Structure formats: structure tokens, C-alpha cells
Amino acid sequence: MLSRISSTVGLLLLALALTLPVLALLASWSQFDAAAREVLAEMSRTVLPDYTVTSVVLCLSVALGVAVVGMATASAVTLFDFPGRRVFEWALLLPLAMPAYVVAYAYTDFLQFSGPLQVWMRESFGLRGRVFPEIRNTPGAVWVFTFSLYPYVYLLARTALTERAAQLMEAARLLGAPLSRRIREVALPLARPAVAAGVALALMETLADFGVASYFGIQTFTAGIYKAWLSMDMPLAAAQLATMLLALVALLLWLERRAQQRMRFASLRGQRAGSADAQPVPLSGGRSALAWLACALPILFGFVLPVLFMLRPLIGGWEELPWTSFVQWAGNSVRLAAISAAAATVLALVLAFAVRTRPGPLTRGVVQLAGLGYAVPGAVIVVGLLLPVGWAQKAFPDGSIGYWVTATVMGIVWAYLVRFTAVALQSAQSGYARIPASLDDSARMLGTTGAALAARVHWPLLRRTTAAAALLVFVDVMKELPATLVLRPFNSDTLAVVAYQLARDERLGEAALPALTLVLVGLVPVIMLSRTLRQR
Structure with a gap:
């Protein structure tokens, strides 16, 4: 009885810790007095219309871009057979390794007025002034986000098409439907829920972004939150903007969950349809070249060119690179990432084990709250953590609370756990799903329960998943920028923060080293994902 009570209290405390940023934002509206009303009215007259219009235009443009690119590439590698298709199946995932802000730095360095391309064209053709339009604007951000985030749509649409589209298209072919009609009336409707889910995920990343918006000078909600808190010293305005951003993300999350449910429904409906021996349609000539270009261009724009653009200043200034400082930045990044990864994994295993052994409403509720953390933007987490610190400072004027949150790793690790425990939890739950329940029953019959059950039965089967x-x-922690930028302890710059600061100071050549290091780190999960898809 005592152990059950202690576990219940522990789950409640964990739920409170993981939801504190959101709860703090909601609690801030309880202080909506005349001053808060005046701040909101002033923002409505000045900056709020720009934030809203820019965010809406950016989201609509990115949604269209990732939907077209992701669906086109998924259809090409799934429904058709052409030279290089097997390579494109995994290569189309490579942009996932590129943080969007790194892509923004790379294109800016190469295409800006003083960049090598415009300088070469002016010298070669005798041109004057700007040859290409400025990339640091909303259309440039749409380009960056489209080719950085289309893999979300590609991956989900490819999964949906692989499971059912080939069989149903084969059945339609046997009924006499031409290829264009099979694509229009079979493949596209079948993949529509997957495309909607992928677009929702891409838009959540777009709204949560700070690096691209700040570097390009775009007035989005995330950039406005940091400007209100750091530049204008207006925590109340930052909290109000963060609440609006959280509401938009909640809407996208609801749309994504609804699309996922429709995906499962479509899969169940199509289980008995088609032939198991259906094969992709072979292409030749112009159609083969068109499919090849449709797959090659996104990889070129989203991965190959940004890497080459970053390598140019890196190789040219190799002897001047700050290797001593780089070792310190990398050490800080690895230290924070290792601490956060270990803590998040332990929390995920504890929650997954609790659901496995005591699947009650409380446990499931805590797990659902932990799973929602990945959708909360880093800017919202920052405001949600710093607001209680400000309130606590009034009760403890000595500054002890603020010290532990802002001057040690406690605050930044807390933010990481709120945001990334969901990533570890998903892996832990998938690992537990592959362990038969009969093993637990056999262990209990032999007298093994509680922690012994987790240590002696579950852990040996969960090592690879863990x-x-x-x-x-x-x-994910290595690449995270918004929360790290504000909550990192003094003299603990990470690779992501340094890359952002150097690029902001127009020292793009020096930013290439930490940026490319983040790309190399980001390739690890991409390789893991591509191997998993090939095994399936």
C-alpha cells in the first residue's frame, strides 16, 4: 500500500514538472489586470498584426511547399521504378540531418551581395549592384523550411503508399484505369491523411523555429517572444505571445492526431484489397528523367548545396579556425546532451514500466502529458520556466531560486526534459510492445515482481531500444537552439548557440565549423531510420 502511494505521488510530481511551462503560461492570465490589458492592446495596435500575418503567410507557403515536394518524392519512389530509386529511398531523408538555421546560414553566405556567386557574376559579366534579390526575407524562409522539412511528409506518405497503394493501383490497372487516373483517384486520396499529418508536423517545426526567423529578420511569434523578453524586458507581453503561439501549436497537434487516426482507418479498410505481388510501374525515357529530377532536386537544395556552401569557407580558412574554442563548445554540447539523454531515457523507462504494470488513468494521463512535450516550442518552454522564477523571486529575494534555474544546468536540462522526454518515451513504448505479456506472467509466478521484474526480465530485452x-x-539536444540560447549557464556556449551567434555577427566562415558538426551529428538518426525502413 505504501509503495503504491509513493508511486502515485511520484507520478503526480513528474506530471507537474513536465507540464509546468504550460501551467505557468495559463496561470499568468490570472494576473490579467489593467496593465496587462494595456500591454495586449498596444501589441494589437503595433506588432501583433505583423506577427499574425507573417506567421500565417509563412505557414501557408511552407504547407504548400512541403506537401508538393513530399508527396511528389514519396509517389516517385513508391509507385514507380526508375534508375536510382533505391538510392533515393534513403537519400531523401538526408535533409532531416540539417537544422533549418544551418541551411539558412549556408544559402545566405553563398547568395548574399558579398557572396562568391554574386561577386563572380559582377566580375565576369561587368554587372553592377545586386544580381539576385535578398534571400533574408519571408520567401527565403519558405525556401529553407520547404527543403528542410519536406521529409516529414515524404516519410509518412511513403509509408502509407507502401502499405496499400501498389496493391490498389494494380487492381485499378486490371480494371482498365490508365496511369494518370490511378494516381489521381487511388494513390493521392489514399495518401491524403499522411500528407496532412506530415504537413502538421512541418508547421509545428516552422512555428517553433527561432534561428531562421531571427537571422532573416522575420516577425514571427517566436521571434517576438524573445524580443519582448530579452530586448524590451516585458515578461507579460512575452507570456501573452507565448500563449498565442501555444494555441496555434495545439491546433496543429489536434489536426495531426486527427490525420493519424484517418491513416489507421484507411489502412484497415484496405487490408483485403489488391494483390500481394503488385510491383512499381517501370518508367523509361522522359518519364524516368522527370522522376529522377523530382527526387534529386530536393536532396540537392536541402542537403548537398548547403553542405558544399559551408565547406567552402571552412576549407578556405582552415588554419584560422578556433580549434581550442571549438573543443570547449563541443564539450559543453556533449555534456548537456549526455545528461539530458540519460535523464530522459530513465524517465521514459519508468513511465513505460508504470503503464506496463499499472495501466490506470493516472499513469496513462502522465504518459500522454509527457508525450505532448515535443510539440511545445522551445520559446514557450523558456517563458513557462522563467515566469515562475520571477514569481519566486518575490518570495525569496535572495535570488536562490533564480540561481538554480538560470546559473546551473538545472534549468536547461529541465527544459530539455520537457521537450524531449517524448522522444525517448516513444522508443521505450515501442520496445515494450515487442515484449510478450506472457513473460511478465511467468516471472510473477516465479516470484519476480516490481523492480526485479524490470531489471531481470525487461532490461535485457530493452537494451537496444534504450x-x-x-x-x-x-x-535533438545537440541541435536545440531556442531554449539553450536563454537558459544555458554562463560560459557554457554550445555548438548550436555559437553557430547562431557567429552567423548573426556575419562571421559565416567561422560558423561553418560548428554548423557542419551539427550536421554530422544529425546524420546518425537519419542512418538509423533509413536502415529501419530497409529492414521493413
Whole structure:
């Protein structure tokens, strides 16, 4: 009885810790007095219309871009057979390794007025002034986000098409439907829920982005939150903007969950349809070249060119690179990532074990709250953690609360756990799903329960899953920018923060080294994902 009570209390405390940022934002509206009303009215007259219009235009444009690119590439590698298709199946995932802000730095360095391309064209053709339009604007951000985030749509649409489209298209072919009609009336409707889910995920990343918006000078909600808090010293305005951003993300999350449910429904409906021996349609000539270009161009724009653009200043200034500082930045990144990965993995295993052994409403509720953390933007987490610190400072004027949250690794690791425990939890739950319940029953019959059951029965079967969960969290923490930028302790700059600061100071050549290091780290989960898809 005592152990059950202690476990219940522990789950409640864990739920409170993981939901504190959201709860703090909601609690801030309880202080909506005349001053808060005046701040909101002033923002409505000045910056709020720009934030809203820019965010909506950006989201609509990115949604269209990732839907077209992701669906085109998924259809090409799934429904058709052409030279290089097997390579494109995994290569189309490569942009996932590129943080969007790194892509923004790379294109800016190469295409800006003083960049090598415009300088060469002016010298070669005697041109004057700007040859290409400025890339640091909303259309440039749409380009960056489209080719950085289309793999979300590609991956989900490819999965949906692989499971059912080939068989149903084969059945339609046997009924006499031409290829264009089979694509229009069979493949596209079948993949529509997957495309909607992928677009929702891409838009959540777009709204949560800070690096591209800040570097390009785009007035989005995330950039406005940081400007209100750091530049204008207006925590109340930052909280109000963060609440609006959280509402938009909640809407996208609801749309994504609804699309996922429709995907499962479509899969169940199509289980008995088609032939198991259906094969992709072979292409030749112009159609083969068109499919090849449709797959090659996204890889070129989203991965190959940004890497080449970053390698140019890196190789040219190799002797001047700050290797001593780089070792320190990398050490800080690895230290924070290792601590966060270990803590998130332990929490995920505890929650997954609790659901396995005591699947009650409380346990399931805590697990659902932990799973929602990945959808909360880093800017919202920052405001949600710093607001309680400000309130606590009034009760403890000595500053002890603020010290532990802002001057140690406690605050930044807390933010990482809120955001990335969901990543480890998903892996842990998938690992537990492969362990038969009969093993638990046999262990209990032999007198093994509680922690002994987890240590002696579950752990040997979860080692690979646990390692994968820790690795995924490690990589996500290495690339995370918004929360790290504000909550990192003094003299603890990470690779992501340094890359952002150097690029902001127009020192793009020096930013290439930490940026490319993040790309190399990001390749690890991409390789893991591509291997998993090939095994399936």
C-alpha cells in the first residue's frame, strides 16, 4: 500500500514538472489586470498584426511547399521504378540531418551581395549592384523550411503508399484505369491523411523555429517572444505571445492526431484489397528523367548545396579556425546532451514500466502529458520556466531560486526534459510492445515482481531500444537552439548557440565549423531510420 502511494505521488510530481511551462503560461492570465490589458492592446495596435500575418503567410507557403515536394518524392519512389530509386529511398531523408538555421546560414553566405556567386557574376559579366534579390526575407524562409522539412511528409506518405497503394493501383490497372487516373483517384486520396499529418508536423517545426526567423529578420511569434523578453524586458507581453503561439501549436497537434487516426482507418479498410505481388510501374525515357529530377532536386537544395556552401569557407580558412574554442563548445554540447539523454531515457523507462504494470488513468494521463512535450516550442518552454522564477523571486529575494534555474544546468536540462522526454518515451513504448505479456506472467509466478521484474526480465530485452532512445535525445539536444540560447549557464556556449551567434555577427566562415558538426551529428538518426525502413 505504501509503495503504491509513493508511486502515485511520484507520478503526480513528474506530471507537474513536465507540464509546468504550460501551467505557468495559463496561470499568468490570472494576473490579467489593467496593465496587462494595456500591454495586449498596444501589441494589437503595433506588432501583433505583423506577427499574425507573417506567421500565417509563412505557414501557408511552407504547407504548400512541403506537401508538393513530399508527396511528389514519396509517389516517385513508391509507385514507380526508375534508375536510382533505391538510392533515393534513403537519400531523401538526408535533409532531416540539417537544422533549418544551418541551411539558412549556408544559402545566405553563398547568395548574399558579398557572396562568391554574386561577386563572380559582377566580375565576369561587368554587372553592377545586386544580381539576385535578398534571400533574408519571408520567401527565403519558405525556401529553407520547404527543403528542410519536406521529409516529414515524404516519410509518412511513403509509408502509407507502401502499405496499400501498389496493391490498389494494380487492381485499378486490371480494371482498365490508365496511369494518370490511378494516381489521381487511388494513390493521392489514399495518401491524403499522411500528407496532412506530415504537413502538421512541418508547421509545428516552422512555428517553433527561432534561428531562421531571427537571422532573416522575420516577425514571427517566436521571434517576438524573445524580443519582448530579452530586448524590451516585458515578461507579460512575452507570456501573452507565448500563449498565442501555444494555441496555434495545439491546433496543429489536434489536426495531426486527427490525420493519424484517418491513416489507421484507411489502412484497415484496405487490408483485403489488391494483390500481394503488385510491383512499381517501370518508367523509361522522359518519364524516368522527370522522376529522377523530382527526387534529386530536393536532396540537392536541402542537403548537398548547403553542405558544399559551408565547406567552402571552412576549407578556405582552415588554419584560422578556433580549434581550442571549438573543443570547449563541443564539450559543453556533449555534456548537456549526455545528461539530458540519460535523464530522459530513465524517465521514459519508468513511465513505460508504470503503464506496463499499472495501466490506470493516472499513469496513462502522465504518459500522454509527457508525450505532448515535443510539440511545445522551445520559446514557450523558456517563458513557462522563467515566469515562475520571477514569481519566486518575490518570495525569496535572495535570488536562490533564480540561481538554480538560470546559473546551473538545472534549468536547461529541465527544459530539455520537457521537450524531449517524448522522444525517448516513444522508443521505450515501442520496445515494450515487442515484449510478450506472457513473460511478465511467468516471472510473477516465479516470484519476480516490481523492480526485479524490470531489471531481470525487461532490461535485457530493452537494451537496444534504450540505446536508440538515448541516442535520439542526444542528437535533438545537440541541435536545440531556442531554449539553450536563454537558459544555458554562463560560459557554457554550445555548438548550436555559437553557430547562431557567429552567423548573426556575419562571421559565416567561422560558423561553418560548428554548423557542419551539427550536421554530422544529425546524420546518425537519419542512418538509423533509413536502415529501419530497409529492414521493413
